[in-house]
Amino acid sequence: MKRLTWLVVILLLGFSLACGGSDKNGEATAAPTEAPAATKAPESKTDKPAATKAPEPTKAPEPTDVPEPTEAPEAENGEFYVDAEVMSSLSSYRSETLMAFTAKDGSTDGSVKMVQEVMTDPAAHHVLMSVSGTFPGAGDMSEMADESGIFEVEVYLVDDMQYMRFADTWMSTEAGSDSAVDPSSFGDFTSFIKPEDLNDLKDEKDLKYKGKEKMNGVNTHHYAAEYSPLWGGLGLDDEDIESGSVDMWIGADPEIAGLMVRMDFTIVGKLELDSETGEKVDGTMTVSMNVSDINQPLSIQVPEAALSGGVPEDVPTYPNADEVNALGGIIAMTTADDVDTVNEFYNGALEEAGWTMSEESFLGTNWEKDGRSLSLMVTFDEEKNITNILIMIDSGEE
Numbered sequence: 001m002k003r004l005t006w007l008v009v010i011l012l013l014g015f016s017l018a019c020g021g022s023d024k025n026g027e028a029t030a031a032p033t034e035a036p037a038a039t040k041a042p043e044s045k046t047d048k049p050a051a052t053k054a055p056e057p058t059k060a061p062e063p064t065d066v067p068e069p070t071e072a073p074e075a076e077n078g079e080f081y082v083d084a085e086v087m088s089s090l091s092s093y094r095s096e097t098l099m100a101f102t103a104k105d106g107s108t109d110g111s112v113k114m115v116q117e118v119m120t121d122p123a124a125h126h127v128l129m130s131v132s133g134t135f136p137g138a139g140d141m142s143e144m145a146d147e148s149g150i151f152e153v154e155v156y157l158v159d160d161m162q163y164m165r166f167a168d169t170w171m172s173t174e175a176g177s178d179s180a181v182d183p184s185s186f187g188d189f190t191s192f193i194k195p196e197d198l199n200d201l202k203d204e205k206d207l208k209y210k211g212k213e214k215m216n217g218v219n220t221h222h223y224a225a226e227y228s229p230l231w232g233g234l235g236l237d238d239e240d241i242e243s244g245s246v247d248m249w250i251g252a253d254p255e256i257a258g259l260m261v262r263m264d265f266t267i268v269g270k271l272e273l274d275s276e277t278g279e280k281v282d283g284t285m286t287v288s289m290n291v292s293d294i295n296q297p298l299s300i301q302v303p304e305a306a307l308s309g310g311v312p313e314d315v316p317t318y319p320n321a322d323e324v325n326a327l328g329g330i331i332a333m334t335t336a337d338d339v340d341t342v343n344e345f346y347n348g349a350l351e352e353a354g355w356t357m358s359e360e361s362f363l364g365t366n367w368e369k370d371g372r373s374l375s376l377m378v379t380f381d382e383e384k385n386i387t388n389i390l391i392m393i394d395s396g397e398e
Contacts, residue, residue: 080207080223082250083258087291090256092119094293101134101271104282108273110134117300124300125157134273156302163306170306171327212252216292220249220261227267240270240280256294263289314353315374318342318389329393334386342378342387350374371396 087093100111110133117126132150146152146167154165162175210222227244244267251259265287270280317324321333335342343365350367351357355374359366364377377390 080209080250081258082248082260084260086251086256086259090118090259091121091295092293092298093117093291093295094298095289095291097287097289099285099287101285102283104284108134108281108283117298119298119300122159123157125155126300127153127155129153156300156306158300158302163302165306169327171325172306173325174323210247213249215249215261216290216294217296218256218261218294219252221252223248223250241267242269244268259291259294260289261291261294263287265289312393314355314369315391315393316346316349316353318345321389322386329395331389331391331393333389335389337387339378339380339387342389343376346376346378350376 087095095114095116097114098111099113100109102109111131113130115126115128118124130150130152152165152167156163157175160175161172163170163172165171207223207225210224213220213222215222224245224247227241227246244265246266247262247264248260249262251257251261267285268283270282271285273279273281315331317331318333318335318337320335320337322336323334325332347357347365353369355367355369357365358368358373364375367374367376373394373396375390375392379388379390380386381388
C-alpha cells in the first residue's frame with residue numbers, strides 16, 4: 001500500500017509540474033506583443049504543449065499490478081477447511097488407510113489396514129480390515145490372527161444383503177436385520193483424527209500451504225503442519241509426544257472441496273498400547289490415507305463363498321424365509337409358514353439332495369451324508385408369531 005501511495009504522489013507531482021511549466025510558457029508568450037520575434041512565441045506555445053504529454057506517467061499504473069502478494073496461495077485457496085461430509089456426497093470412491101506402529105526398541109510392532117469401496121448406482125459397499133501384531137489402543141491382536149499373523153474382517157453390502165467374513169468363515173444376513181453391521185462403522189480417517197481438530201490448524205502459525213497439486217487423479221491443495229496439541233482426536237497426551245508432522249491434500253474442485261484426498265501423518269513419542277492397562281511404549285506411529293477412483297466407475301462383486309455363506313450347496317435355504325443368517329455351518333431363518341409346512345419341505349428337499357434321515361425326535365431331525373451330519377430344528381415362537389428354522393452342519397473333520 002505504501003508503494004502504491006508513493007506512486008500516486010509521484011504521478012500527481014509530475015502532473016502538477018507539467019501544468020506549472022505550461023503556465024510559465026503562457027506568461028512568456030503574452031509579454032512582448034510588439035516585438036516581431038515574439039510572434040514565434042505562439043509556436044513555442046503550440047510546441048510546448050507536447051510537454052503536456054508528460055502525464056504519460058499515468059500509464060505507470062502498471063505497477064499497481066505489482067502487489068503480487070495478493071496472488072499468494074492463501075488468497076487463491078481461501079481458508080483451510082476439511083469437510084468430512086463431502087465423502088458421503090460422492091457417487092463412488094475407493095479409500096485405503098494404513099496405520100502402523102513400531103516400538104523404538106524393536107520389541108513390538110503392528111498395523112491396521114482398511115480398504116473401502118463405495119458406489120451408489122447400484123448401491124454397494126465393500127470393507128476389508130486387516131490387523132496384525134500390536135497397535136496403539138487395540139492391544140495385541142496376535143491371538144485372533146491366522147497362521148500368517150493377520151486377522152481379517154470383510155463385509156459386503158449388496159442388494160439389501162450383508163455378507164461378513166471373520167478369518168475364513170462367512171456369514172450372511174439381511175441388511176436391515178438386528179444382526180447386520182453398518183460397514184461405515186468401521187470408520188475412515190475421522191475415526192482417529194477429527195475434522196474439527198484439523199480445522200483448528202488454520203490458526204496455527206506452523207500450517208504451511210505448499211500449493212496446488214494433482215493427487216489421485218483430482219486437483220488438490222497441499223498443506224503441511226507440525227504436531228499440535230489441537231490434534232486431540234488422537235487421544236494423545238501432549239507431554240508424551242516428541243515430534244509429529246502431517247501432510248494433507250484437500251480437494252480443490254467445487255464438487256470435492258474440503259475432501260481429504262490424501263494424508264500422511266507421523267507421530268514420535270510415548271504411545272498407549274493397551275487402553276485397559278494404560279501401558280505406554282516409545283515408538284513411531286504412521287498413518288497414510290488415500291481416496292481414489294473419485295466419482296469413477298467401480299465394480300463390487302460378492303465372492304461365491306460369501307454368497308453361499310459358507311453353507312454347502314447341497315443344503316437348501318427355505319424358499320419363504322423372511323430373514324436368513326448364516327455363519328459357517330449354522331443357518332438361522334424365520335418364516336411366516338407353520339412348522340409342519342417347513343418340515344415337509346425339508347424332508348423332501350434334503351432327501352432329494354442326497355441326505356438320509358438318521359433320527360427323528362421332538363427336537364427335530366438328524367441327517368447324514370458322506371460322513372457329514374446335519375441337524376434340523378423347527379420351532380414356533382408364539383410371542384413373535386413366527387417359525388424359527390435352525391440348521392447345524394458338522395463336516396465330520398477333526
